Amino acid sequence: MPFKEIQNPQAIEDKSFAIITEELGPHSFTDREFPVVQRVIHASADFDLGRSLVFHPQAITAGIEAIRAGTPIIADVQMVAVGISAARLARFGNAVRVYIGDADVAAKAQAQSVTRAIMAMRKAAQDAPRGIYVIGNAPTALLELIRLTQAGVARPSLIIGVPVGFVSAAESKEQLMALDVPFIANRGRKGGSTIAVAIVNALAILAGQPES
Amino acid sequence: MPFKEIQNPQAIEDKSFAIITEELGPHSFTDREFPVVQRVIHASADFDLGRSLVFHPQAITAGIEAIRAGTPIIADVQMVAVGISAARLARFGNAVRVYIGDADVAAKAQAQSVTRAIMAMRKAAQDAPRGIYVIGNAPTALLELIRLTQAGVARPSLIIGVPVGFVSAAESKEQLMALDVPFIANRGRKGGSTIAVAIVNALAILAGQPES
Numbered sequence: 001m002p003f004k005e006i007q008n009p010q011a012i013e014d015k016s017f018a019i020i021t022e023e024l025g026p027h028s029f030t031d032r033e034f035p036v037v038q039r040v041i042h043a044s045a046d047f048d049l050g051r052s053l054v055f056h057p058q059a060i061t062a063g064i065e066a067i068r069a070g071t072p073i074i075a076d077v078q079m080v081a082v083g084i085s086a087a088r089l090a091r092f093g094n095a096v097r098v099y100i101g102d103a104d105v106a107a108k109a110q111a112q113s114v115t116r117a118i119m120a121m122r123k124a125a126q127d128a129p130r131g132i133y134v135i136g137n138a139p140t141a142l143l144e145l146i147r148l149t150q151a152g153v154a155r156p157s158l159i160i161g162v163p164v165g166f167v168s169a170a171e172s173k174e175q176l177m178a179l180d181v182p183f184i185a186n187r188g189r190k191g192g193s194t195i196a197v198a199i200v201n202a203l204a205i206l207a208g209q210p211e212s
Numbered sequence: 213m214p215f216k217e218i219q220n221p222q223a224i225e226d227k228s229f230a231i232i233t234e235e236l237g238p239h240s241f242t243d244r245e246f247p248v249v250q251r252v253i254h255a256s257a258d259f260d261l262g263r264s265l266v267f268h269p270q271a272i273t274a275g276i277e278a279i280r281a282g283t284p285i286i287a288d289v290q291m292v293a294v295g296i297s298a299a300r301l302a303r304f305g306n307a308v309r310v311y312i313g314d315a316d317v318a319a320k321a322q323a324q325s326v327t328r329a330i331m332a333m334r335k336a337a338q339d340a341p342r343g344i345y346v347i348g349n350a351p352t353a354l355l356e357l358i359r360l361t362q363a364g365v366a367r368p369s370l371i372i373g374v375p376v377g378f379v380s381a382a383e384s385k386e387q388l389m390a391l392d393v394p395f396i397a398n399r400g401r402k403g404g405s406t407i408a409v410a411i412v413n414a415l416a417i418l419a420g421q422p423e424s
């Protein structure tokens with residue numbers, strides 16, 4: 001097969017999205033959810049992962065409104081934080097925060113015998129109870145965020161919960177889906193930081209469009 | 213199903229790796245390649261992606277030796293750079309570098325009408341021609357690195373090439389596999405920053421073991 005390299009980033013993205021729409025075929029996502037699904041498939045080349053996404057009915061509206069209001073975005077790990085497009089958020093002024101590397105989080109986690117991921121969520125809930133929470137890596141962070149939300153300590157504008165893994169990941173996401181709070185999650189073991197980033201960046205693009 | 217949460221990070225990892233080994237079943241990876249395959253599956257929950265990995269016969273040895281020698285690690289994007297375990301590399305002193313955000317890279321890319329990913333690889337090849345190159349995101353970066361290697365401008369100690377996507381990703385990895393240089397890659401569209409990070413971190417663990 002002759003291979004013709006395309007170097008223009010926008011041309012690459014346009015062609016990718018056309019392939020994704022064609023190969024995905026029929027689906028039951030709404031017109032406003034579909035751009036998020038597309039970007040997840042774009043980031044993973046995994047149609048099953050795209051199909052596994054579950055949206056709370058208010059998720060897209062809540063996410064767009066929260067981004068436009070400049071709501072802080074809380075990431076569970078640094079990989080998620082640096083992947084979020086600062087350029088797309090600049091006009092809205094959302095801070096992107098990650099607490100897991102903080103010295104006080106590490107000290108308190110050790111003192112209280114819990115993971116740094118858990119202690120980072122507790123600090124986040126104090127700092128930004130109404131934040132957009134983005135969990136791409138650690139099921140223990142998502143489970144703690146669910147507890148904090150149930151306790152009324154956190155009242156997230158949106159929870160993006162797509163941790164990956166073999167222990168607790170699928171279960172943590174099922175617990176999230178039972179919560180009465182706007183969420184975007186997926187069923188099963190798959191997920192990860194790149195998936196979380198794709199969802200945030202898709203919402204940031206929607207927030208930047210006048211008609212969304 | 214009663215759900216018992218496990219919070220200890222090492223216990224979670226141990227259980228995850230046991231599940232992976234059991235569910236993967238028979239495979240043809242060597243004993244030294246298998247820890248890398250395990251960690252990729254751990255990062256993706258995707259057995260097909262793990263099975264799609266391809267190792268140059270010298271890849272593991274070259275990777276371990278390069279890490280132990282303190283060879284710089286060149287990442288294509290910031291998400292890869294921040295995901296690489298600084299703690300595991302500290303004893304070897306490997307710098308982790310990423311050029312795509314550099315102001316001079318952006319300026320030269322615009323002046324020469326190429327992507328920043330391409331220009332970043334050209335700068336990397338000047339700065340660290342013998343580096344460990346880790347491409348998790350951009351097929352255009354991998355294709356440029358292949359050209360630089362064929363031209364003798366870069367002489368990578370190891371190329372980890374696992375870009376994801378629908379345009380050029382699979383083709384770029386096939387070109388890498390035809391190169392006479394130590395590489396770790398995978399067949400097909402899947403891949404990504406978390407996969408690239410998993411491979412580097414698996415090699416860093418092997419480098420830290422006395423018998424590897």
